[in-house]
Every structure is written in structure tokens, then in C-alpha cells.
Amino acid sequence: MTAIVDYGVGNLFSLRSSFGAVGEEAAVTSDRGVIMSADRVVLPGVGAFGDAARKLSETGLGDVIKEAAGEGIPLLGICLGMQLLFERSFEYGEHAGLGLLRGEVRPIAETVPEDSLSGLKIPHMGWNSLDFDLKEGNSHPLFKYIKNGDYVYFVHSYCAVGCESSRIASSFYGAPLTAAAARDNVAGCQFHPEKSGRTGLSILRAFCEMRRPGS
């Protein structure tokens, strides 16, 4: 069973349906017991980083997610949920993230070189292709069912930087932007796999094959 963490941010209807579509039972939950006993955990999120980080902290779910990650439970952050895995964000001020991945979140406009900025619309919205960052010649297991260059759906104005060691894919938008990052059992994708057609479902299917230690 996959636990989708519900901390009061965003609409989880499509996300839960997409797990159903790959044959995986998914529970939308804010219960620590359910999260800690899940086979894997998804941290979703849309909206502003500061709001979401505050809600994770107020509900105590931020600590639960860190605990789950510490136990080796596979964790996937999606969109803002991925950004929350990093150390901090500079979206309207400075906010601390969960610190499960090294790096920080900055406006796309700061990431792209100035001469590439003109005509570039923010948010980065639509279908863009993935460029895998190969580790020892291999792509990450999350991508086992897709090909380098496959398209996924993005909507974001901020992106993760300083995460070269954990970056597993980028997408070019004025500059190579971090599209997905992973370290051990913790992974995140900036795009929406639940809205990325067959490619997105294939990524979720691969995630559902990741196991917690001893299971």
C-alpha cells in the first residue's frame, strides 16, 4: 500500500487515481501509523512553499516523513512535494525544507542565464522532455520503463539548484532545470507523473516496485 500524505495542500484525486491505474492501492492519509506501515510514501503538493512547509510543521507530518525516510521507506515527492525535500526555498522569503536532499529551491528566472530569459514564460507549463543524468552509465530505477527524451507535464515557477549529486534528470527551459532527484530511498520529481500520460504511469509503476528494507 502506498500512503499519499494529506497535509491540507492541493487536490489528491488524480494522484490517487493514477496509483489505481497502475494496480496499486493508495491511501490518502494524515495518520502516522498508516504512513509508517506503508510500503512507500508520496509527498504531494501544489501552491506556495512557505504555506506547505508551515502545514507540515504544524501537523507534525514533516517529522513523520523524515522518520519514514529514516526507516528506509521509499519516498516520492511530487512537484512542490519534491521541493519540500530540499534544505530551503527562496519563494517569497526564506523557508526551511525537510532537508532530506541536499540543495535549495530558487526562482526559475534566477536559474536561467539572462540572455535566455527573453520570451521565456514563467511558470514553466506544459510538456517537456527528460534528459537523464546517468550514474555509472545507468538511469535511475524510477525510469526503468521509460526512455531518455520521453515527455512529462510540468507546472512550476521555482526549481531545485545545488543538487547536482542527487539529480537524476533535467529538462531544458532556458537552462537545464532539475526535473527529478534521488538519493537512496528518497526521490522527487518536479513534473506531475499523474498527469504525464503513459510515461507518468510508467514512472509510478517503477516507484511501486521499490521496497522498504526487509519487505
Added chain:
Amino acid sequence: MLTKRIIPCLDVRDGRVVKGVNFGGLRDVSSPLDLAARYSRCGADELVFYDITASAEGRGIFTGILRETAENVFIPLTVGGGIGSVADFDRVLKCGADKVSVNSGAIKDPSIIKKAAKLYGNQCVVLSADVRRVDGRFTIFARGGRDNTGIDAIEWIRRGAEDGAGEIVVNSMDTDGVRGGFDLEMLDAVCRAVSVPVIASGGAGCIQDFITLFKSVPGVDAGLAASIFHFGEVDISDLKRAMRDAGIPARISDAGGGDGGEEVAEREAAAAAEDKKAGQLPGKKQIHRNGVRK
């Protein structure tokens, strides 16, 4: 590289797709779910469901269909029609819409854009504008193009984007239904006025019209059309290939195997979900089977 999007629009009344549909291989040509699944398989980048129901009962049927579609089709889904309040946003978002398009509702109460953007984020709010030239000036029309509001269209759209509309649909009433191509002049004027994505609507008659659109007005992000897709005059996978041949970035789901791969995967996914569902809820009617499988 970010691709140019192709978006079919489905007008739905009382749970059925309005406008004749001419598709081989579909069991039910006026089922929104069947058509949505078919478009997704052909490579549509997004879908728009437009609710043209008048009654409260029809509206309930609409949200039911929306929910069923969102459970089975995994590309972005925009809903428009009859959106006049934040409660309307809430109603369709809860049923799986990703974006909500507001038109006459924003003319009646412009503050809806700000309110919705604050609650759900700019990416969720689409401002759709019906525009026609009046005495040489781009002018906003309300109520499905029936009422001339006298509002300057470029100013209206600029303000909508400032208020938080994350995307603009420009429907040119001057080219709509003529099938002589998109309104390049109008679209260029809008693209110069705003920095959010712009979706062109009205006038597409053939594949070349989309090529001309993206080549002549590079600021346009997507092309939207209804009947040419429904009648099968333009096949979306052919269109995508033509775009790519013309050097326009386009998402083609499977370079080698065409769109078959997507179809198989989607069927597999649906079947897996059904099997799971059937296992857990014995006796429950499997309503989605016909939806995604041919």
C-alpha cells in the same frame, strides 16, 4: 524542450458530447469518457471539457462524468462553462479538474480571478475570452458571444493576467467556424500584451493552419479546436508528426511504435485497476471497463 500543445475541446450537455462525432472504432461516439480516452491515446496534450448544461441535474451528471474521466485519463484536464464563483471552482476541482476556465463569470465579477488565483494558484485559473473586432478594435463579448460588452480585449486580458490568470484562451469570433485558419493578428496582439501562456482558438480547418499558427506567432503555446478533431478531419497523431516535420516541438508519445504503445499501456493500466477493484469490491459494477477499452 517545451512542446507546443494540441488541445481538443469537448462540449458536454447532459452527459453527452454535443456536435456530431465521426469516429470509427468507438463504441459510443458521444461518450465524453470514450472520446477523452481516444484523444489521450492519439497524443492530445490536454483536454477541455466545456459544460453547456443549463439545469442543476445536468450539472450533477457533468461532474460525475468529469470524475470518471479524471480516474481514467491521465493528462491535464480543464473545465469551463458556467463558472461564476469560487464555489464553482471548488466543485470541478474536487472532481479531478486541473484547471478551470472562466469567461462570462469574470465579466460579471472580475474579482473571481484574484480570489480563485489566491485559493488555488495561478496555474489553475484560465481566462477564456471571446473576442471580435468592432470598428477595428478588439472587443470582449459575453454569454457565448451574444453580448457586446464594449470592453477593450487587450486591456481586459492584460488585467486578467495581472490579477492571476495563469493562462489565456483567445477565441476569435471573427475566424471561428470559418475554418480559414487562426486569427494571427489578434493572437499576436495578445501575445505582446501578456507573458503567461496563450492558447489559440477559433478558425482551425486543417493541419497546415496549426503549422502556420506556431510558425507565425511564436508566442502562442497551444492550439485548441473541437469539430475538426471530432469529425476526424484532423487526426491528432498526424498533426503531431506534421508539426515535428515542420520543426515545431511536439510531443509524440512513442517514436517507434506510434501511439499503439500508449493505448496498450492505458488499457493495461485500466485492466489492472479494474482487477484490483473487482478483487476488493466483489459484485461492484465495473463501470470503467467500456470507458477505456475499445
